[in-house]
Amino acid sequence: MGLNPEKLRKDFPILDTKVKGRPIIYMDSACQTLRPIQVINKINEYYNEYPVCGDRSQHKLGKRVDEEIAKARKIFRKFFNAKHSEEFIFTKNTTESINIIANALKFKPGDAVLCSDKEHNSNLLQWQIKKDIKHNIFEFGNIEDFKSKLTKNTRLVSVVHTSNMDGTSNPIKEMIKIAHDNESLVLIDGAQSAPHREINLKKLDADFFACSGHKMLGPSGTGLLFGKKEQLENLNPFLVGGGTVEESTYTTHHWEPLPNRIEPGLQNYAGIIGLGEAVHYLDKIRLKNIQKHEANLNKKATDALGDVVDLISKDQERAGIFSFNIKNLTPHNIAIMLDNSANIMIRSGAHCVHSWFNKHNMTGSARASFYFYNTEEEIDIFIEEIKKLRKHLT
Amino acid sequence: MICIIAFVVFAVMAIFSANYRPLAAEAFDCVFRKMTFRKCKTRLDERIKSKITGKLMGHTPKGAAFVFKRFEILSWIFVIVTIVSLAYSGYSTYNYIQYGNCYGPEVTGGFCIYNALEGEKFTELQKKIEGETILPDADDDPAIGLEDAKVTMIEFGCYSCPHTREAQQIVREVVSQYKDRIKFVFRDFPIEQIYGDAFLHAEAANCALEQDMFWEMHELIFTEQEVCGEEVHPEDHIEDAAKRIGLNMKEFKKCMKEHRYKEEIEKDFNDGLKAGVSGTPTFFINGRRIIGPKPIKAFQKIIDEELEKAGEI
Ligand SMILES: Cc1ncc(COP(=O)(O)O)c(C=O)c1O
Numbered sequence: 276m277g278l279n280p281e282k283l284r285k286d287f288p289i290l291d292t293k294v295k296g297r298p299i300i301y302m303d304s305a306c307q308t309l310r311p312i313q314v315i316n317k318i319n320e321y322y323n324e325y326p327v328c329g330d331r332s333q334h335k336l337g338k339r340v341d342e343e344i345a346k347a348r349k350i351f352r353k354f355f356n357a358k359h360s361e362e363f364i365f366t367k368n369t370t371e372s373i374n375i376i377a378n379a380l381k382f383k384p385g386d387a388v389l390c391s392d393k394e395h396n397s398n399l400l401q402w403q404i405k406k407d408i409k410h411n412i413f414e415f416g417n418i419e420d421f422k423s424k425l426t427k428n429t430r431l432v433s434v435v436h437t438s439n440m441d442g443t444s445n446p447i448k449e450m451i452k453i454a455h456d457n458e459s460l461v462l463i464d465g466a467q468s469a470p471h472r473e474i475n476l477k478k479l480d481a482d483f484f485a486c487s488g489h490k491m492l493g494p495s496g497t498g499l500l501f502g503k504k505e506q507l508e509n510l511n512p513f514l515v516g517g518g519t520v521e522e523s524t525y526t527t528h529h530w531e532p533l534p535n536r537i538e539p540g541l542q543n544y545a546g547i548i549g550l551g552e553a554v555h556y557l558d559k560i561r562l563k564n565i566q567k568h569e570a571n572l573n574k575k576a577t578d579a580l581g582d583v584v585d586l587i588s589k590d591q592e593r594a595g596i597f598s599f600n601i602k603n604l605t606p607h608n609i610a611i612m613l614d615n616s617a618n619i620m621i622r623s624g625a626h627c628v629h630s631w632f633n634k635h636n637m638t639g640s641a642r643a644s645f646y647f648y649n650t651e652e653e654i655d656i657f658i659e660e661i662k663k664l665r666k667h668l669t
Numbered sequence: 670m671i672c673i674i675a676f677v678v679f680a681v682m683a684i685f686s687a688n689y690r691p692l693a694a695e696a697f698d699c700v701f702r703k704m705t706f707r708k709c710k711t712r713l714d715e716r717i718k719s720k721i722t723g724k725l726m727g728h729t730p731k732g733a734a735f736v737f738k739r740f741e742i743l744s745w746i747f748v749i750v751t752i753v754s755l756a757y758s759g760y761s762t763y764n765y766i767q768y769g770n771c772y773g774p775e776v777t778g779g780f781c782i783y784n785a786l787e788g789e790k791f792t793e794l795q796k797k798i799e800g801e802t803i804l805p806d807a808d809d810d811p812a813i814g815l816e817d818a819k820v821t822m823i824e825f826g827c828y829s830c831p832h833t834r835e836a837q838q839i840v841r842e843v844v845s846q847y848k849d850r851i852k853f854v855f856r857d858f859p860i861e862q863i864y865g866d867a868f869l870h871a872e873a874a875n876c877a878l879e880q881d882m883f884w885e886m887h888e889l890i891f892t893e894q895e896v897c898g899e900e901v902h903p904e905d906h907i908e909d910a911a912k913r914i915g916l917n918m919k920e921f922k923k924c925m926k927e928h929r930y931k932e933e934i935e936k937d938f939n940d941g942l943k944a945g946v947s948g949t950p951t952f953f954i955n956g957r958r959i960i961g962p963k964p965i966k967a968f969q970k971i972i973d974e975e976l977e978k979a980g981e982i
Contacts, residue, residue, distance in 0.1 A: 608719045615723025616733075663726060667734040 278564040280650050286311035286556075287648055300619040300653045305439050305467060305596060305644035307489045310553070314492055317552035321545040329544050330518060330535065340544055347551025348534075354554045355484070356475045357501060361533045364500040364507070365547050369466040370397040372485035372500035373433070375537065376462055377401035379513035382408050386430035389459070391415040391445060392634065393438045396627040398464045402433065416445055422453060429459040436468035440628040440640070441588035442573070442596025444468065451480055460506065466490055470646075471569060471594045473562040482506050491557060493550035497543060507533050514539045565647045569595035572645045572654050579658040583665050587640050595645035598626075600637075601661070603669045609641040609661075617660050619643075674744070674751045675713060714744075780961040781830035782948040783860045802945040804956045807854040810937065811874075811883045813844055818852040819979035820955055820972055825856050825941045827949040828871060829864030834891045836950040836962035843968050850981060851972060855887065857937040858949050866903035868934065873907045875930035876921050877914070885914045 284290045287309045290298070301309060321343070329340040348360040357363070366372045378401075387409035388402045402410040413424040415438065425432070432454040437444045451461045462483040465474060469484075470491035476484060483506065488497030502510075512519070512530070516539040522529040530536045557565070576597050577586070584599040601609055606623035613619035625632045625639040632639055643657060676696035679689045695713050718740045725733035736743060805823055824840065826833040844853050857875075859867035870890050877886035889910050896906065911921045924930075944953065952959040952968075955975045959967055 605715065607715060608722075611716055611719030612723035612726060615720050616726035660726075663730050667726070667730045668722070668737050 278560050278568055278647055280568065280648055283311075283560065284648050284650075286313065288312055288315070290648065294618055297618050300617065300649075300656060302619060302621045302643040302645060302649065302653075302657065304470075304646035304649075305490065305642065306622055307495060308470065308492050308646055309648065310492055310494070311556055313556055314494065314549050314553045318494055318545045318549040321548050326545075328541055343548045343551070344542075344544065347547050347554075350551045350555050350558070351499060351501075354474075354558050355469075355501060356477050358477065359504055362501055362504055362507065364502065364534050364537045365542055366485075366498040366500050367496045367543070368489070368498040369395075369464060369485045369487045370498075372483075372498050373398050373462065373464065374401055375500055375513060376431075376433070376483055376485075376502075376510075377405065379510035379537075380431065380460070381509065381511055382430055384408075385428055387411050387426060387428040389413060389421075389424055389429050389432045389434070391434050393440060393443075393628060393631050394433075394435050395439060395464065395466070396629065397466075398433055398435060399630060416443060418446060418449060418453075421450055425454065425457050425459065427457070429454070429457060431460045431462060433462040433464070435464040435466075437465075437471065437594055438628070439467045439596070440626045440631060440642070441590070441598045442467075442593030442644075443588050443590045444592065444594070447481070448479055455480065467594065467596075470557070470565075471562070472566045476501060488546065488550040488553065491550075492553035494543075494546040494553075497546040497550045499550075500537075504533060507537060510537065512536070516540050560647065566594070568647050569645050572649055572651065573597055575651060575654050576643070576658060580661055583662055595649075596642060597645070598640045598642040600640050601665055601669060604664065606639045606641040609664065612664060613657075613660055616663075617656055619657055619660060674748050675717065677751060677755070779832045779835060780948045780950075781827055781832050781860055781863065783858070783862065783946070803940075803943040805856065805940045805944045805953055807852065808856065808937070808940065810854050810856045811878055811887075812852050812854045813884070814848050814852040815850060816852065818850060819981055820847075820851040820975045821854060821953075822851055822968075822972070823854045823856060823953045825858040825937070825944075825946045825949055825951045825953075827858050827860045827864065827867050828874065828890045829867040829894065830860060830949045831894065832962055833950040834894050837888075837891050839962055839965050839968065842965055843972070846969075847972060850976060856941065857934045858941045858946055858951070859934065859938065860949060869903055869907065871934045872925060872928065872930055873911070875933060876924035877911065877916060879924060879929075880916050880920065882914055882916055886910065886916075889914060 289309050290301075292299075321340075325336045325339040325343070327334075327336040327340055329337070329344050331337065332340075345360075348363055351357070351363045352360040355363075364372070364375070366375065382405075384407040386407075388405075389411045390398060390402060391414070392412050393415040402408070408430070409428065411424050411426075411429070414420040415435075432450065434445055434447065434450065436447050447461075447463055451463075454461045460482040462485065463479070463481045465484050465486040467490070468474060469486035474484070481501075482503050484499075484501040486499050487493075488499065489495045514537075518541070519531055519536045519539045520528040521531050570592070573593055573595060577593075580597075580599070581589075584601050587598040587600070600606065604612075610621050610623035613621055621641055621643045623639065623641045626642060645654075676693065679693035679696050698713075718737065722733045722737040722740075725736055805825075807821055807823060822843070824833075824836070826836070840853065844851075857871040859871045861867050874883055874886045874890065877883050890907075893906070893910065901909070907925070908918070908922070912918060941951070944951075945958075948960075950960075950962065954968070954971045957971050957975070959971065
């Protein structure tokens, strides 16, 4: 059974409202998705009904928070098909998740990290600034190059699953297998894959997996770090404090078990609970359906505009991402014009993948990113507006 | 280029609303540092250009293309227009401080309009007098002050016009301040179109002049302007006034009856028209015009300048 965007759109209050007198055409979901009413209500529920500490207080409201958090963790476990729910650490975004690994994983001097050449700054800078390890780069999607860059010193492969810049994906299942054969650990940046395709962590066998809640219907400033239990247990203490220890004296401490020991201080409870609701929502409509719907929309746009614009990638599979340039117009020109002419909201710039654009001597691209609530009619308007720009301004 | 206007516009708006402060700061940056094109940031001018183009694209793609392709030149034009209009605002502010209005000494709100071309009474101010304007002289009209003064202030006034009356207080002050250095001349500009008794009043003043009582009659008519016409018949009022200032009534009545000064008054009126007078009061200070009852500062400024020019200060 496919999905019915018209029906699902009713869950998104913002799609019912008008901005400057017309409905919005939101095509910036790779940055943040819109939020359904269920998630908004769930966040409100926390603040209205049990706005208190989790994991400490023995009173009824405190217990209610614990229950809701446990429920959310279970939802994540099921959604990602992980072994244990305590393998999910709450963070504020993908960026923080990757930073935790970069700082807490035990490296020894001479170790190397291997990344692709299409990493988001969130999976580049950590490695660039680390003094005692090598930062190697392979060509995105190129298994042979990947193999050739993998060495005995490669302690970690930290690689993006789906690129936010052009929507193409790395063959990560194969890469994980090869990396494991090489005794390297693997961290997947799943910011753009978790919201758009099924992730089966047991099958993938990734050691770490990072994603952002706000890119998958969740509250802003929420993220997840998945780590295999034994890997998380093996991390160095990095961010520490309240909630991470069972006990302490002036000179000693005793760590809490997972996941608490990696979640210092009071947490964004409303965010976590809201994210649980968001993931539950996604689970109900099934990621397979979402993936198919996005592919249809992207194909429609590509068929109509393939010759009109310069696509960043001509790859058949580009999830919901349509990243392009138009001759003589800057990406920002395009984005601002679409916003003003038809309320079409897209992103423009380097999408935090400056390194790749610099290597290819480009300033950036305009990027429309579709999600399950986008309709074919919206794609038609998008196509028409792009054609107008191309016809009249170039 | 657009940055300059943006800066000026946002800076002005920022004074009134904090919302515009970041934009003003950005425009400042854009003007003075020529922002580098960072990929995650758009230049302000590009943003404005795209925004305008985008908005137009929704209505007229051709218009959008026109703006997009000629944005630089259009923004130059805009900058020039902005600067010119700013200069005007500056000039108006200056006038406001100097003369109490935004336009300078020549214009006012309080003014009895003489409409030379249309029958309608209160249409727009018109100055379409045929031929060149000829600055008026003192002629042989009643004057106060120094006979051969270097500065002559001529007033074209109408006895029935409330604005002329309003100006008398200022005239009195000016005359008393400068009486030994300037010559003040009153010339008639009766606006009969509006005030039926205007001509009669002018004649009365002239007939009083014959008996050396011009200024007495002049003052009295203005002082009693409101009484006249409303409660008393104008002719009766004039006679009564003449009696009160002690004129030889027989002579006065004869003078009035003969309309002895009709031509004199008409000459004043025509000289006024030729000089471009379109209503009362209009003053000429050595040919420099002040229209309407202005704050005394406006008169002092021009008189002082003229005296200085003549080497009198
Ligand atoms: C591929 C990828 N990695 C990492 C990130 C960083 O995500 P966040 O800003 O939520 O930490 C993004 C966000 O755009 C992304 O697309």
